[in-house]
Amino acid sequence: MTGASVSNLPHSPTVDAIAVDRRAASFTTRSIKNESKINALRLALTMVDLTTLEGKDSPEKVRSLCRKAVRPWERDEELLGERLPPVAAVCVYPSMVPVAAELLAGTSVKVASVATGFPSGQYPLDIRLNDVRQAVRDGADEIDMVINRGAFLSGRYQEVANEIRAVCEACGDAHLKVILETGELVTYDNVRRASDIAIACIRPGDFIKTSTGKVSPAATMPVTLVMLEAIRDAYLDTGVKIGMKPAGGIRTAKQSWHYLCMVNETLGDGWLSPDWFRFGASSLLNDLLRSMQKLKTGSYAAEYDFSDA
Secondary structure, three states: OOOOOOOOOOOOOOOOHHHHHHHHHHHHHOOOOHHHHHHHHHHHHHOEEEEOOOOOOOHHHHHHHHHHHHOOOOOHHHHHOOOOOOOOEEEEOHHHHHHHHHHHOOOOOEEEEEOOOOOOOOOOHHHHHHHHHHHHHOOOOEEEEEOOHHHHHOOOHHHHHHHHHHHHHHHOOOEEEEEOOHHHOOOHHHHHHHHHHHHHHOOOOOEEEOOOOOOOOOOOHHHHHHHHHHHHHHHHHHOOOOEEEOEOOOOOHHHHHHHHHHHHHHHOHHHOOOOOEOEEOHHHHHHHHHHHHHHHHOOOOOHHHOOOO
């Protein structure tokens, strides 16, 4: 299969890199009133995908993560005067899906699993597809796949598209998030083309995602803006609504406000929901909690008040 067979793939516009950088930077200058900050923090919390993807992962670690996902802070009612909502999802390797599915049964927290030879995307396709099917059978509500960047960067766009479609079919009723690994795509033009290809191959309610978190740079605001604009253009053209997930490198509450401003001004408030926007940033959660307490009480909680996410 070669890159020449692309007749059924969308045409991607050229990206003005200077304009994208300037526009992305403008979202970091927005001023937000305190009441709006509290609401933004609470919203951002509901959009977090708590993630553990390490070689030392164990059932005990996954259970701890699931408990934090359902109850992000056990002292919330004491210090904030309210019971905080749960996060959006817990993301784990396929082998840990049964553990997470058991702990999260009956809650609103989704079980997400990386698959398809994460993080390289270089495994044979049949192995990648079996990986997806097994994760779904074991209870995954969402699958985070990674594209084969070697195929993409070699111009084999049709091959990439065919593999995304095959994974989408293997997901069945589970939602799919397509990871582009933007840190390896080099240019904004490549990010836009990969976004357009992924959007053309997935279903309404599926997501495109920046990064695995294993490559630097991971999520950046300019890259996320390019992907948001691809989602916007596809929606205006077809009416199909696709979700977005920046992942990696988003660690502070202040950064989350910037991203939410960018989503609102690019796509509209219809995307300001965990159904359509997620943060792949486990370290973000505790900073959201500390920032909530600061706004409520005027002081930050101590680090030891929080369990590790």
